[in-house]
Amino acid sequence: xxxxxxxxxxxxxxxxxxxxxxxxxxxxxxxxxxxxxxxxxxxxxxxxxxxxxxxxxxxxxxxxxxxxxxxxxxxxxxxxxxxxxxxxxxx
Ligand SMILES: *[C@@H]1O[C@H](CO)[C@@H](O)[C@H](O)[C@H]1NC(C)=O
Ligand SMILES: *[C@@H]1O[C@H](CO)[C@@H](O)[C@H](O)[C@H]1NC(C)=O
Numbered sequence: 001x002x003x004x005x006x007x008x009x010x011x012x013x014x015x016x017x018x019x020x021x022x023x024x025x026x027x028x029x030x031x032x033x034x035x036x037x038x039x040x041x042x043x044x045x046x047x048x049x050x051x052x053x054x055x056x057x058x059x060x061x062x063x064x065x066x067x068x069x070x071x072x073x074x075x076x077x078x079x080x081x082x083x084x085x086x087x088x089x090x091x
Pocket of ligand 2: 079
């Protein structure tokens with residue numbers, strides 16, 4: 001879900017707060033902490049991102065292109081739009 005706020009904490013740490021997500025199967029959720037870089041594309045108002053460690057981010061374009069094609073295919077095949085909110089201003 002989109003980030004709602006970033007709050008400064010002690011010692012230079014920050015706390016990111018996100019909008020409450022929809023109910024979903026736990027196998028669809030991942031929490032990953034690390035130094036990651038992303039590439040992102042938008043298709044039919046859906047932001048699609050691929051994350052990798054910065055040294056491998058040059059190898060992520062195929063994954064992004066494939067994910068974008070799959071989302072476009074499934075949206076058309078099932079005739080449904082992506083159900084999750086993408087941006088804070090979509091509230
Ligand atoms: C990474 O994703 C954010 C959205 O989550 C986007 O604003 C940013 O442009 C993306 N970076 C690149 C290099 O695509
Ligand atoms: C897709 O869904 C919309 C309504 O959400 C409907 O108007 C349209 O006829 C549907 N298209 C097909 C090909 O079923």
